[in-house]
Amino acid sequence: MALLSDLINLDLSDSTPKIIAEYIWIGGSGMDLRSKARTLSGPVDDPKKLPKWNYDGSSTGQAPGEDSEVILYPQAIFKDPFRRGNNILVMCDAYTPAGEPIPTNKRCAAAKIFSNPEVEKEVPWYGIEQEYTLLKKDVNWPLGWPQGGFPGPQGPYYCGIGADKAFGRDIVDSHYKACLYAGINISGINGEVMPGQWEFQVGPSVGISAGDELWVARYILERITEIAGVVVSFDPKPIPGDWNGAGAHTNYSTKSMRDEGGYEVIKKAIEKLGLKHKEHIAAYGEGNERRLTGRHETADINTFLWGVANRGASIRVGRDTEKEGKGYFEDRRPASNMDPYVVTSMIAETTILWNKS
C-alpha cells in the first residue's frame, strides 16, 4: 500500500541527525549472509570510526550457547540503497572476544596477504564475474521455466531479450543501479547461457576491496530477490545435464603484468598456478566437480590448461593481452559459490609470494 512505502521511504535527514547502519557478516556455512541494524548518532564515512558490535553466534553455528558472543569488526562502508539518506551498509568480519578470527572468517588471513609489502607493491587488480541463478520461491525451479518441465535448449538466452528469453531482468537492473548507488565498482551485467541465469561483474578492485565489494554486491542481490519474492542460488551446477553451470571467473593482474614486458610475467604466474592446481581447486568452491566437466565452456577439474581466447581452458588470456604484450588473465576455475577473500588472496599468494621449490 502507498502508506507503507511512504514510511519505508521517509527521508529522516529533516527530522533527526541519526543514521541507521546495517552490519553485514558471513554466517556459519561460509555462504549465508546475515545482517542487523543499529542507530548511530550521526553520519560516519570511516569504518575505523564505527563501533565494534557483537551477535549471537550460537544462532548461526559459530559459537556455543554458553559462550555465544561473536564480535563484529567493521571493515568497509557502502551507502544503503534500501534506506538511502545517510544510512549505510557495513561489511564486517568476525572475531572471538579474545580478538582471534573465528574459523569461518576468511577475510583476516586475506588481509594479511594483501598487506604483505611484496604484494602491496604489485597493486593486484581483480575483476570478478559473478554468475547466479534465479529460482521460483517454494518450488526452487529456475525462474521462467515451465512447472515440472524444461525450456527450449540453450542458444537464444545468452544476452537475450524478450519475455520468452530473459527471466528476471527487473532484479538484475535494480541490482545494477543499487550497487552503483552503494559505491560498489560494478562494471557490467549480462544474461547468461542458461535461461534464468545472469552475471554481474565487480572490478577492477584492488586487493582486499575485491572481496568486500563482491560480498556486499551478493548481499544487495539477495535483499533485492527477497523484495521480488524470488530465490537466488549460487550453486555451481543448479540443473544437471545440458545446462551451463555458474562460475565466478576471476580476472587478475599485477603492476608488473600491466607494464611493458608484462606478458612474460603473466606466463610465469600461470605456470605457478598450474603447479598449485590441486590446492587452488580445493579452495575454489564446493560442488565445483559437478560444473568443471570439460564441457559447457569449462576445463575438466583434474586438468590444468591455459590458452589465448580459449573458453575451454582453466586459465584464459585475452587476445588483446597477447597482442600488446601486457595485460591480465582470467582464472575460469572458481565456482559461483567461491569465497572471494580466499580466491583473490590465494591467487596473489601463489603468483607473487610462492616460490617453486
Next chain:
Amino acid sequence: MAQLSDLVNLNLTDFTPKIIAEYIWIGGSGMDIRSKARTLAGPVDDPKKLPKWNYDGSSTGQAPGEDSEVILYPQAIFKDPFRRGNNILVMCDAYTPAGEPIPTNKRCAAAKIFSNPEVEKEVPWYGIEQEYTLLQKDVNWPLGWPQGGFPGPQGPYYCGIGADKAFGRDIVDAHYKACLYAGINISGINGEVMPGQWEFQVGPAVGISAGDELWVARYILERITEIAGVVVSFDPKPIPGEWNGAGAHCNYSTKSMREEGGYEVIKKAIEKMGLRHKEHIVAYGDGNERRLTGRHETADINTFIWGVANRGASIRVGRDTEKEGKGYFEDRRPASNMDPYVVTSMIAETTILWNKS
C-alpha cells in the same frame, strides 16, 4: 488508489494552524492499545499543555456502563509518523473522575517509584529488546509459513536475508524509520531465530520514559501491520515445539553500575533479583511458563541463574561489562507481552530500594 493516499498525505500546514493529536491508552486486558484523535488549535510540544480527555471505559472493560467516563492524562508527546506535519501522538494513562488511577493503570505506580529521590539519583537506564511475531491475517499462522505446514527448522533465519528466510521486512523497516521520525529512541532491529519473528530495541531510555517509548513503539508497530494487512502477536510462545518463543529482554544499569567499581554493584543487584525471583516472574508476562523452559536460549522459569555471555541464563552479563569492571546487565526473563511500566519500575525497586531483610 492515487486519490486516497493524496488525501491521507495532505500537508495541512499551508492551510491551517490546527493540528491533530492522537491520544493513546492501554485497554482493559493490559495489552490492547486504544486511541482516538482530536483537533487542537495549534502545535503543542509539552504534555502539560495538552488538555485532559476522556473515553468510554465500558467499551474497553475498564468501567461500568452507568459510570463509564475514564479520564486520560497526557504524559508524553511524539511526532505522528502517519499524519506527519505538526501532528502528534500522545501517550496517556487512565484515571477515575475522582483522580484515582484505574486498576489497569500501571504507569502511575511506576512514576512514583521513578520519582523517589533514591531512584532518581541513580539515573536508571533501560534498553528493551522487544520480540514479536507476524501472523497472516484470518488464519493466524506465521507470515511466510506454508498453509497448514511448517518451514524448514530454525538455523537460517536469525538475521537472515532472502525470500525464503526473511518474512515481513518491509514492516520492520517502515517501523524503524517511523519510530526514529516519532522521536522514539529505537536503537536497532534484527530478524529473529524463528521465521516470521523480529525484534526491535528501544533505549537507552531513562526511568519512566522507557515505558512510554516502548508502548508508543508497540502502537506504531500495530498501526503499520494494520496497513500491511498482517497481524502482530506479542504472545511469548506463539508456536509450541522446536520454535523459539518471544521475549522482551530488559537491559539495565544505574549510575553506580556505569562508574568505576560498577561490577560489584551489578553483582549485588543480581543477588537481590535472585532473592525476589518469584515476585518478578509473576509480573513478567502471562503465559511465560510456555516460553521459559530451559531450552531455546531461555532459563527454566523456576530457576534463577546468571552468567557472563550465557544466553541460557535468567540474567546475562556481557563480556565487555566483565572486562571493564562496569556496565549493565540483561534480565532475559520478561516475556514479549510484559508491561514495561511494571518491569522497569520493579527492577529499579528491587535493586535500589529493596533491602534484603
